[in-house]
Amino acid sequence: DTEVTQTPKHLVMGMTNKKSLKCEQHMGHRAMYWYKQKAKKPPELMFVYSYEKLSINESVPSRFSPECPNSSLLNLHLHALQPEDSALYLCASSHPPDRNTGELFFGEGSRLTVL
């Protein structure tokens, strides 16, 4: 069983809706990630938080807004999404760069469908 918990597992939203994806980990990791995965493709990095500060933003459109309220939680706020944003959104965690062992632990993902 994964130690990175994502909710909801499935989300259907219209293009005018505002919703959020949530991620929680209790492994003491201080780096957390959002990845997007389309069908039959590898995960693509969206955002990285290190010590609760945004350290990497891979040129993601502003309709995706990440938030890291504390060291255990990571949110992804969604607004005015497009149908092409439908994908599996994966959260991951790891030790931060100064303690990095390389291991990245993924949650089971939130399947997003935009109508």
Place this chain on the structure above:
Amino acid sequence: QQQVKQSPQSLIVQKGGISIINCAYENTAFDYFPWYQQFPGKGPALLIAIRPDVSEKKEGRFTISFNKSAKQFSLHIMDSQPGDSATYFCAASRTQTGANNLFFGTGTRLTVIP
């Protein structure tokens, strides 16, 4: 630009056979090479990983072979089982600097036939 190249795209193996998936990379700064296994509708799970100071790592039926001079590494699944049917991703990262940004290969869909 694909930092990590993976082949084959799909693989069909008989039960009990050996599954072999290959990856190649260009960036010599990479120092961590994991393999992830992903079942449909699930997140990727770390299967096995290797660092460039060793040429081989074995965990149960799974073995990584690493060739630093050729900048290649491969996953061998011995005695393949139907339960191994999944998509496998190789990856590479630099753990020395920056966040752990994994560069994934394109994935291999493995089907093990009973």
